[in-house]
Amino acid sequence: MTDSTWQIPRIALAVDLAVLTVRNNALQILLVERGVDPWRGQRALPGGFLANDQEDLDAAAERELAEETGLDISRLYLEQLRAYGAPDRDPRSRVVTVCYVAFVPDLPTPEAGGDAQTAAWVPVQAALDHDTRLAFDHKRIVADAVERVRSKLEYTTLATSFCPPEFTVTDLRQVYETVWGETLDQRNFHRKVTGTAGFLVATGEQATGQGGRPAALYRPGPATTLHPAMLRPTTSANNQPRRIPCAVDA
Amino acid sequence: MTDSTWQIPRIALAVDLAVLTVRNNALQILLVERGVDPWRGQRALPGGFLANDQEDLDAAAERELAEETGLDISRLYLEQLRAYGAPDRDPRSRVVTVCYVAFVPDLPTPEAGGDAQTAAWVPVQAALDHDTRLAFDHKRIVADAVERVRSKLEYTTLATSFCPPEFTVTDLRQVYETVWGETLDQRNFHRKVTGTAGFLVATGEQATGQGGRPAALYRPGPATTLHPAMLRPTTSANNQPRRIPCAVDA
DNA sequence: ACTATTTACGTCAACCTGACGTAAATAGTA
DNA sequence: TACTATTTACGTCAGGTTGACGTAAATAGT
Numbered sequence: 424m425t426d427s428t429w430q431i432p433r434i435a436l437a438v439d440l441a442v443l444t445v446r447n448n449a450l451q452i453l454l455v456e457r458g459v460d461p462w463r464g465q466r467a468l469p470g471g472f473l474a475n476d477q478e479d480l481d482a483a484a485e486r487e488l489a490e491e492t493g494l495d496i497s498r499l500y501l502e503q504l505r506a507y508g509a510p511d512r513d514p515r516s517r518v519v520t521v522c523y524v525a526f527v528p529d530l531p532t533p534e535a536g537g538d539a540q541t542a543a544w545v546p547v548q549a550a551l552d553h554d555t556r557l558a559f560d561h562k563r564i565v566a567d568a569v570e571r572v573r574s575k576l577e578y579t580t581l582a583t584s585f586c587p588p589e590f591t592v593t594d595l596r597q598v599y600e601t602v603w604g605e606t607l608d609q610r611n612f613h614r615k616v617t618g619t620a621g622f623l624v625a626t627g628e629q630a631t632g633q634g635g636r637p638a639a640l641y642r643p644g645p646a647t648t649l650h651p652a653m654l655r656p657t658t659s660a661n662n663q664p665r666r667i668p669c670a671v672d673a
Numbered sequence: 674m675t676d677s678t679w680q681i682p683r684i685a686l687a688v689d690l691a692v693l694t695v696r697n698n699a700l701q702i703l704l705v706e707r708g709v710d711p712w713r714g715q716r717a718l719p720g721g722f723l724a725n726d727q728e729d730l731d732a733a734a735e736r737e738l739a740e741e742t743g744l745d746i747s748r749l750y751l752e753q754l755r756a757y758g759a760p761d762r763d764p765r766s767r768v769v770t771v772c773y774v775a776f777v778p779d780l781p782t783p784e785a786g787g788d789a790q791t792a793a794w795v796p797v798q799a800a801l802d803h804d805t806r807l808a809f810d811h812k813r814i815v816a817d818a819v820e821r822v823r824s825k826l827e828y829t830t831l832a833t834s835f836c837p838p839e840f841t842v843t844d845l846r847q848v849y850e851t852v853w854g855e856t857l858d859q860r861n862f863h864r865k866v867t868g869t870a871g872f873l874v875a876t877g878e879q880a881t882g883q884g885g886r887p888a889a890l891y892r893p894g895p896a897t898t899l900h901p902a903m904l905r906p907t908t909s910a911n912n913q914p915r916r917i918p919c920a921v922d923a
Numbered sequence: 924a925c926t927a928t929t930t931a932c933g934t935c936a937a938c939c940t941g942a943c944g945t946a947a948a949t950a951g952t953a
Numbered sequence: 954t955a956c957t958a959t960t961t962a963c964g965t966c967a968g969g970t971t972g973a974c975g976t977a978a979a980t981a982g983t
Contacts, residue, residue, distance in 0.1 A: 431722045432723050434723070476684055479759055505756070508771065519730065521758065592961080609961080610963080639962085859931095863930080863931070867931090885979075906972090
């Protein structure tokens, strides 16, 4: 296969971000409006090419996050989602993108980025709507990111990443309900999260109530994984009867 | 940040494979011996650069798998693991690699690849041993792949990917025991897998016994996910008390 | 036949979950 | 002050799942 004239192909590498938050009772994702072709004027995930050929991927993700969103880097969770490399995903030239997912609390309107385009929170339901168009293959990436966060809430404590530093059990439950799009029984949820060692640490303080019994305030505990997991109620999305002999995930 | 002279950096993109199987009562991974510098003579994951600047990532993974291992492409599971892009992971130049994990049954010795180096199955325990040296950051990739397969067995039916087309409950249990490195109670395992709808489909045939009651033969069923999951017994690896404020997974 | 071995199925207590009842503690209002 | 609506915290109970372990069924070897 390698004849003497073959050279290693060099391609453009981008880093894109799926920044998720819970705002106004909805799971929202940060999208920017593209100022240049292709897809000028269309919404896209924040991101960009490596700054130079020595930049680390994780560092590039953090840089883009700071540049394009101006979000506080300290109060967030960031992990790699996966790489997307279909040959025709960018009409200009071959671009492979390494995507990251970030979970951020509902901060006081980060909105406009320090870079170029205007950033805006968009409910994922709207972003994934059949009529909505996103640049490149970003719609599929959004779908993957949403599925990632939904399953992460099942077996990790990362729901606290969407909460303020101190929060009530009801705050946490609303994060779960919003991300999953399901209503949960308050009593069973309370029993589960307060009964899981290391999930929550009571501050001793109480939330200033809006009427009703005051709620205890908690901070995130040391646990990162849930045992046993907290499973979504109607797991209709799972148990898919599809079978993939040779998978190369679709 | 983007001055007028800035150009999109173009980097070399590799695709590496973590091909896992269960052989001789051990989880083994396919490694090749490098014939060229850097790391000449050291063991490494099979893989290589994109064939051209238009090759799809998944297609490249399948091509490398066929080229370097000669494995039957049909009876396997292949999914992307993640991208690795530390700036110094290749001393020659910047190389970002997109890694894939493959689960293959214990085939009759695929061994030598059609390409260059000699391929060999290596128990992951040996590959991850402190004294073992692997090329590049491949040791870390192997560790990630092993953790991926271990957790995949918990909530999917992919253990059947390691089995021959028809297998017994004991075959399947030995896959779990080997991958997890734990012994499981035969009776509880039998109850669990036969009681999970869609996991196994009885062929009606019986295994030709080596003494002892003959075992029923099964084929993989239509289910892909397990509900509820089959959790590892000693979940010591989980519940790690480590806490990552800003994670960018380590 | 008899034994060792392996598979298949059963029992039981402990635990977890889902469904739902209820008391405790507040804000608002008469 | 008393009453009500609201919200949080805690309890009950049946059903399902798991872990530990007992036992019968079906084979190969002696």
